[in-house]
Amino acid sequence: MSAGQAGGLRSAWLVGYALATFLAFPHPVAGRVLDLGLVAAWVAPACLLLGLRGLGPRAAARSAFLAGWAAHAAIFHWIYVVTVRYGHAPPVVGVLAPIGLALYPAAFSAAFGAVVGWTARPARPGGGAVLPSPFAVAAAWAALDHGKSWALTGFPWALLGYAQHQNPALLGLAPWTGVYGLSFATALGGAGLAGLAAARLDDQRAPREAWLALAGVALLLGAGGLDRLLADGEPAGHVRVAVLQGDIEQGVKWSPAWAERTLEIYEDMTRRAAAAGAAVVLWPETAVPGSPDYDPDLAGRLADLARETRTTLVVGAVGLDFQGKRRHFYDSAYVWDARGRRLARYDKAHLVPFGEYLPFRPLLGHFIEAIATGAADTDVSPGTGPRAVVLPFAAGAAGPPGGMTVGIPICYELLFPDLVRRFVQDGAEALLAITNDAWYGRTGAPYQFLAITALRSAENRVWIARAANTGVSAFIDDHGRVREATPIFERTWRMADVELRPPPAGGSFYTRHGDWFAAGCWAAAAAALAAAVRRRRRGPGARGSETEAG
Numbered sequence: 220m221s222a223g224q225a226g227g228l229r230s231a232w233l234v235g236y237a238l239a240t241f242l243a244f245p246h247p248v249a250g251r252v253l254d255l256g257l258v259a260a261w262v263a264p265a266c267l268l269l270g271l272r273g274l275g276p277r278a279a280a281r282s283a284f285l286a287g288w289a290a291h292a293a294i295f296h297w298i299y300v301v302t303v304r305y306g307h308a309p310p311v312v313g314v315l316a317p318i319g320l321a322l323y324p325a326a327f328s329a330a331f332g333a334v335v336g337w338t339a340r341p342a343r344p345g346g347g348a349v350l351p352s353p354f355a356v357a358a359a360w361a362a363l364d365h366g367k368s369w370a371l372t373g374f375p376w377a378l379l380g381y382a383q384h385q386n387p388a389l390l391g392l393a394p395w396t397g398v399y400g401l402s403f404a405t406a407l408g409g410a411g412l413a414g415l416a417a418a419r420l421d422d423q424r425a426p427r428e429a430w431l432a433l434a435g436v437a438l439l440l441g442a443g444g445l446d447r448l449l450a451d452g453e454p455a456g457h458v459r460v461a462v463l464q465g466d467i468e469q470g471v472k473w474s475p476a477w478a479e480r481t482l483e484i485y486e487d488m489t490r491r492a493a494a495a496g497a498a499v500v501l502w503p504e505t506a507v508p509g510s511p512d513y514d515p516d517l518a519g520r521l522a523d524l525a526r527e528t529r530t531t532l533v534v535g536a537v538g539l540d541f542q543g544k545r546r547h548f549y550d551s552a553y554v555w556d557a558r559g560r561r562l563a564r565y566d567k568a569h570l571v572p573f574g575e576y577l578p579f580r581p582l583l584g585h586f587i588e589a590i591a592t593g594a595a596d597t598d599v600s601p602g603t604g605p606r607a608v609v610l611p612f613a614a615g616a617a618g619p620p621g622g623m624t625v626g627i628p629i630c631y632e633l634l635f636p637d638l639v640r641r642f643v644q645d646g647a648e649a650l651l652a653i654t655n656d657a658w659y660g661r662t663g664a665p666y667q668f669l670a671i672t673a674l675r676s677a678e679n680r681v682w683i684a685r686a687a688n689t690g691v692s693a694f695i696d697d698h699g700r701v702r703e704a705t706p707i708f709e710r711t712w713r714m715a716d717v718e719l720r721p722p723p724a725g726g727s728f729y730t731r732h733g734d735w736f737a738a739g740c741w742a743a744a745a746a747a748l749a750a751a752v753r754r755r756r757r758g759p760g761a762r763g764s765e766t767e768a769g
Contacts, residue, residue: 232270233286239263240290243382245670246663254666256382263290264360264379264409267328269416271335273348279336280329287328291321294377297662301574305469305658323374327363334359334744338751350417353410353432355747358740360406361399365737368635372572375634377667379405384670390699391443393677394450394727396736397636400439401674403740408436447698450680454718455648455725456619458612460499461492462686462694465506466710469657472688478508486524488712493528497714498612499623500530503688504550504630504655507536511553511561518561526559529613533627535653535686538566540600547600550575552627552653557613566602567629569638574631575599605638607645623648623719630654633672636734643679643730648719650675650683656707657689665691665707673699680727682717697725 243259245252267286271279295317303313338351350356360379368375380401383389392400414429465484471477485507489500511518525532531554538549550567570576576598611622626642633639633652642650652672656665669691676683677699685693690707694715703713719725 229270229272229282232266233282236263236266236270236286237290237293239266240287240377241293243379244294244377244663245666247661247666252666254385257385260379260382260405261408261412263382264356264406265412265416267331268335268350268356268410268413271332272339272350272413272417273342274332274336276333276336279332281332283332283335284325284329288318288321288325291324291377292318294663294667295320297659297664300660300662301658304660320374323371324367324377327367331359331363334748337755338747349426350410350414351751352747353407353414353428354435355744356410357403357407357432358743358747361403362737362740362744364402365399365734365740368637372569373635375636376671378402381667381670381674384673384699387447387698387700388440388444390674390677391446391450392439393674393699394446394680394729397678397729397734398674399734399737399740403736404436404439407432407439411436450698455721456623456719457716458499458619458623458649458719459497459714460501460651460684460694460717461489461495461497461712461714462501462684462692463488463492463503463506463712464687464690464692464705464710465503466689466708467506467657469655469689472505472657473508481506481508482520484710489524489528489530489532492712492714493530495714497530499610499651499684500528500532501651501653501684501686502532502534503686503692504535504552504653505537506653506686506688507534510537510539512539512564521553522555522559522561525555525557529557531556531610531612533610533625533651533653535629535655538564546597548597549600549602550629551602552629552651554608554610556611562610563608565606565608565627565629566600567632568602568604569632569635570599570601571631605632605641605645607642607647619719624721626650628652628675633668633675636675636678636729639675640679640730640733643681643726646721647681648721648725649681649717650679652683652685653687654685655688656691661707665689669693669701669704673701678727679725679730681720681725684715684717 239259239262243256243263245254271282298317298320299313302308302316303310335351338355340349342348364378378398380398383401383405389401389404411429411432415425418425463485467481485502492500509517521534534553536551536553538551540547552565554563555561572578607624607626609622609624624646626647628639628650656668659665672683672685673695676695676697680697682697683695690705692713693704694702697720703715705711705713
């Protein structure tokens, strides 16, 4: 094969990686949701490895960066809707925004490429370049997926493991390893496929490690499936929960002219849900166009509604605190019991950079306000951290006499496995998640976010009731199976009997021990990298050709 042909084939593999990565996550197409993750998730890492084969660390890092940048810029296309339609930024900013945001995961792709370049073995006599150990590849991929959850505050969207949200066997790994175990298994399978394809291209026997990798995937699938069979148990009780989807257009959500109409919509749905037997009614994030802390009439109106319907209301609204002359705003969830008493306010702890607060405001503030009209001059304040809240029930309501203990993760918090597990660590028997996905429009983001939320259920073995302003609202069981999902941009509500799973039935190994598996992957990847460095130092013959060294 000529150098030109080899370069063309390499480019085709890298384009295949970008395309497979895009298709591994759900997207709406012609009124239906296209979700090819069960196939594309395995193909993506295989294509990337074949595209990097034979490159040294620098060249592999460059190629992986460009491929990852293209893949994630396509996945993040919904940022255009956020910035232009609702942020009122110029269209050029909307085009540049997903390209800029994609730099973050692309940096991790570059790091993965460098690891592949360092750990690849010398070329075989009479054959092509040899890929790294599939197990080292899988460990590096899972470790870097974990890095996306905390580096620079984190943005772990479109992790490889989320593409397997419809794979029941791999979901069985989540209570033990978190989503990172799914990333590991998928990358391991992709590496095994890449090893078989490389051997076929070189007209050589398939390497033993490729078969071992696929056998390892089979074992992981079996272990995950067995866990799902053995994990079922009797719940401590059931509580009838209703999730409301008001479908309030983001462009009018904060308009004073719409404030009364918005409240009437949610009050009407609350009354209907209560008449159908709901004990708890969940409103979406910032469903209330105001602050109960600032407006006593608004607070009284919500208390009266809870008392009238004899339900526990969990309502998203703006929290407000005064500290001297300074006002602090929060993205909050309020709880009123069936007697109209306000019981709790949970404040969102992990905020959206550039959405709810502006990093380096003294440096970036004037620039951001210049390109996006209406940018707030005051940041939202973070809450103190995840904590569980006890919800009592009205006399005669279905449910345990002592009520239920819940966590109320708010929107962006659901992206972070370690944060969400701390709600369950604190005693939550179920999670009541509230979000506003109206920002995303009719893109793939609402469905991708639902898949992320499903992993949080599977990781912690608890049910999640999810209320979203424009959808997708849903119930997700403790195995990560989505139930009663709503269409997006439709005014509706859903109700289900949510199972309560206190420890030991609720919670999981992952809940109790956190990211132990990810830590092991970091250690394994570091060990593989150190071994590769030592191997290269033993002599120039181990480095491969000058072209391969990149």
